[in-house]
Amino acid sequence: MRTMKCIKTRRSRRMFLEKPVDDGIVKQLIDAARHAPFGGPPKKTSQPWEFIVIRDPETKQKLALHYKDRQSLNQAPLLIAVCADKTRDPKYKEWDITCGLAIENLLLAAHDLGLGACFVTTFSHHEGHKEDREELINALHLPDHIKLIAIIAVGYPDPNEKIEEKELRDVEEIMHNETW
Numbered sequence: 133m134r135t136m137k138c139i140k141t142r143r144s145r146r147m148f149l150e151k152p153v154d155d156g157i158v159k160q161l162i163d164a165a166r167h168a169p170f171g172g173p174p175k176k177t178s179q180p181w182e183f184i185v186i187r188d189p190e191t192k193q194k195l196a197l198h199y200k201d202r203q204s205l206n207q208a209p210l211l212i213a214v215c216a217d218k219t220r221d222p223k224y225k226e227w228d229i230t231c232g233l234a235i236e237n238l239l240l241a242a243h244d245l246g247l248g249a250c251f252v253t254t255f256s257h258h259e260g261h262k263e264d265r266e267e268l269i270n271a272l273h274l275p276d277h278i279k280l281i282a283i284i285a286v287g288y289p290d291p292n293e294k295i296e297e298k299e300l301r302d303v304e305e306i307m308h309n310e311t312w
């Protein structure tokens with residue numbers, strides 16, 4: 133798929149077919165993710181991202197918590213928890229941004245490969261969700277130096293899913309010339 137078409141036609145998908153996603157595809161997704169830009173010199177030590185591949189229904193259930201809008205995590209054949217290793221380059225602490233770039237690569241690669249995917253929050257910056265976040269961290273047995281950034285639900289998209297039309301802000305509205 134051409135890049136612009138892939139970017140413009142990607143949508144979050146939350147309903148999936150039962151078809152499993154094979155390991156070769158998972159590796160292609162992580163390969164796309166690791167090509168994102170990162171802070172620091174182009175060396176392995178600057179790359180904070182880590183990807184946990186989850187297929188176990190029990191773990192999925194724990195990650196879905198009790199929220200209706202997280203149940204795509206239960207239904208998806210595959211979850212990828214995106215994490216940052218805080219010790220990789222302790223000078224660059226912009227883990228959310230760096231992993232966010234990797235996640236967008238992953239989402240676009242999924243779309244390009246005919247899969248559907250959805251970014252699901254891990255409550256990194258949500259007020260009042262400390263306990264929910266703890267549950268996610270415990271479910272994944274994350275050590276202290278690993279920061280959980282997001283969980284991505286992945287699968288072959290259910291063609292019956294109703295996708296809400298997206299309202300985009302106009303380019304003219306968000307574009308500022310020279311200064312604010």
Ligand SMILES: Cc1cc2nc3c(=O)[nH]c(=O)nc-3n(C[C@H](O)[C@H](O)[C@H](O)COP(=O)(O)O)c2cc1C
Nearest residue numbers: 142143144145146201202204250251252253254298
């Ligand atoms: C930071 C962030 C958190 C999100 N959290 C959730 C979530 O917890 N559950 C969910 O179903 N979708 C979540 N999404 C997906 C958004 O709802 C979705 O990207 C947005 O509505 C735009 O739709 P689109 O992805 O189809 O373009 C999240 C996306 C981002 C970037």
